[in-house]
Amino acid sequence: SAVISQKPSRDICQRGTSLTIQCQVDSQVTMMFWYRQQPGQSLTLIATANQGSEATYESGFVIDKFPISRPNLTFSTLTVSNMSPEDSSIYLCSVDAGSSGANVLTFGAGSRLTVL
């Protein structure tokens, strides 16, 4: 299955600033998914990033707050804009595991953001 590298692995950020998370996959994939994992809560899909088109956002998430880039089939970025303490979460990049079987996701290690 695909191997995903995410960075930064963790960061401490000041309120009002923005941070961009990078996700690199070792193979070409059509769709990449960005999830948020808040403390004590389930994973929530933020958006689906498709190469060559705008990302598709889930209910409750907007492009102004979470702009996404997908410049090619192996890379995507998620920016968390104008951060507040409520944005403190683990952000996970994932892709279709492909050869591991349908409907299975492969995840990156995550980026743990703490907003002060």
Next chain:
Amino acid sequence: AQSVAQPEDQVNVAEGNPLTVKCTYSVSGNPYLFWYVQYPNRGLQFLLKYITGDNLVKGSYGFEAEFNKSQTSFHLKKPSALVSDSALYFCAVRDRRNTGFQKLVFGTGTRLLVSP
């Protein structure tokens, strides 16, 4: 609407004893069901899935899960727990009628602690 319930925030078990991590689900149609595991500072890893066929599904690291349609459950089990099994476990469900990962719903996770 789809939903997943993991009723236990934490499960404690002694090494060598059998373990069960509970999951119940709700979908309108027939489900696809998944278990993922998250070790500290790592992304989620796929453990096993139920798509169709045999209700008892065997997965990685000696884990298995049984699909029980009448009880709408998909409990994760292992006959003999290891200390290294200590991690956060997520159950996930998708209605078969819904295509795409966008419709995959995760539970809130259960922390498994295996004591020596």
